[in-house]
Amino acid sequence: MTDNERAARNKKIAHTIMWIVLLILFICFIFPFLMVIINVFKDKSDITRDPLSLIGATKGFILTNFPNAMKKMNFWTVFGNSLIVTTCSTILTIIVSSMAGFVIVRNSKWKFCTLMFSLMIASMVIPFQVLMVPLVSVYGGTLGVLNHRITLILMHVGFSVSMAMFMFHGAIKTNIPIDLEEAATIDGCNRWQTYWKVVFPLLKPTVATVAIINAMAYWNDYLLPSLVLTKKELYTIPIATQAFYGTYSTDLGLIMAALLLAMLPILILYIFLQKFIVAGVTSGAVKG
Amino acid sequence: MKQNTLGYKIKQYLMFAGPGTVLFLAVVIVPFLYGLYLTLTSWDGVSAQKPFVGFANFAAAFADSDYWAAMGRTVIYSVFAVILINVVAFALAYLVTLGIKGQNFFRAGFFVPNLIGGIVLGYVWKFVFNRAFVAIFGGTSLLSTTNGAMFCLIFASVWQYAGYMMLIYVAGFMSVSAEVKEAALIDGCTPSQAMWNVTIPLMRSSFVQCIFLSITRCFVVYDVNLSLTKGEPFGSSVMAAMHVYNQAFTYKNYGLGQAEALILFIVCAIVGVTQVMVGKKGEVEA
Structure with a gap:
């Protein structure tokens, strides 16, 4: 492997690591929005029970929050x-x-x-x-x-x-x-x-x-x-x-x-x- | 037509700048001067008379321990928030100017919190701190403890402003030409030396600007304060701007509130201007 190839490979690895770091930061940045989005389709009792679940445990997926x-x-x-x-x-x-x-x-x-x-x-x-x-x-x-x-x-x-x-x-x-x-x-x-x-x-x-x-x-x-x-x-x-x-x-x-x-x-x-x-x-x- | 007569000048000025000047004077200059007068009265906001009390409001403001406690908190909050906002923003700007795939997408993403007003994002974070973080980490909500509430405020502010300041730092990174950096590397600098000794000094104006913007914003923080903590628990997270608002509009001490607002403004202006002067002094050009 020549020096050039090695440098190119190192750069690629570095960029991949940086890309992953950026992705993690990005997820941290949009985390509050994600929380709002997953909880907007749940009933209030389901939100209190588990704010992290994707779908409400008792009432399931509901849309009524919006019109209300x-x-x-x-x-x-x-x-x-x-x-x-x-x-x-x-x-x-x-x-x-x-x-x-x-x-x-x-x-x-x-x-x-x-x-x-x-x-x-x-x-x-x-x-x-x-x-x-x-x-x-x-x-x-x-x-x-x-x-x-x-x-x-x-x-x-x-x-x-x-x-x-x-x-x-x-x-x-x-x-x-x-x-x-x-x-x-x-x-x-x-x-x-x-x-x-x-x-x-x-x-x-x-x-x-x-x-x-x-x-x-x-x-x-x-x-x-x-x-x-x-x-x-x-x-x-x-x-x-x-x-x-x-x-x-x-x-x-x-x-x-x-x-x-x-x-x-x-x-x-x-x-x-x-x-x-x-x-x-x-x-x-x-x-x- | 003669262009140097007074009549011509007045007509020209009024035709173009008349509306702007009138509005500017009406909502900035007149209230500012009238506000100076109000500090000398003990007006309650309702009655027609505004009893003249001289400098009593300033004496009361200096003796108002709640006000100075709020001011102290604002200083602590601002110091932490300003440092963290700029560290995070600089790091983000560095990462999104490396030439990584999708960096424009990331730039756009980090800026998103800035689009949302302080009131709405304060409530969003309130939910995250009270519910989501409690569900993840267990224990009680940070917002219910004195230091925790301060931490939450700082955290939310960093999240809010980092993306905005990042854009300014990105512009700063772009303004440092690649040739200068290359020359430093050829002369034997390691990449981190080139960063500290070449790129950062050349970006000084970006730093001055970001720090100025974040100081002036943090010092008068109100929206996030109102929606995220509302000054709770036990008034331990009331910032200076909120104290001024309550003093004037809740307790109806308009004169005192105005005097306290004026002191806040003077402190903020002194800090801001000093920072810019110190910052500009050592500016270098490539």
């Missing part, structure tokens, strides 16, 4: 609320912050633009906990606009505009040549037309990144929605899950179904858009 949990959790309403809030907030965030990034990057000599830019960057370190009490005080007490989806949507946008603006700012600065805009102006576009017809279409990769990061954050957000939406018919998935757990914590079968229902939409989306989500999150994290 869906009914009690008001799943379609809650799902609809989450969908509306997430979609509207994401679209608005993209429109509002990309335009802000554009005007700030192209007029960096205006003092007001630099001031707003620095203020937005500095504000990114403020955690939500510092803002929640005054937020509830102003919008709940003084203005009384809580319990409307639109309030939550606008607040979501307000909280993410600085980060998203920063990412669009960077993208426009490095990727959009100013000559392009000058050409558009000469061809008779005003600033508004230049932006929407020339600049915005070129920002697609950043739009995707911002959309993915923010949509995930909005979908999973609990604290802000729980403060803004206190009426049952406006609940989003995380609030509904929390409320449901409080009411039915003894019926483990229902809980399993509710947890799985809460996770399914985003997991299904992930199966189809996995490549984009991983790429989007990576570029968002590295730039931000």
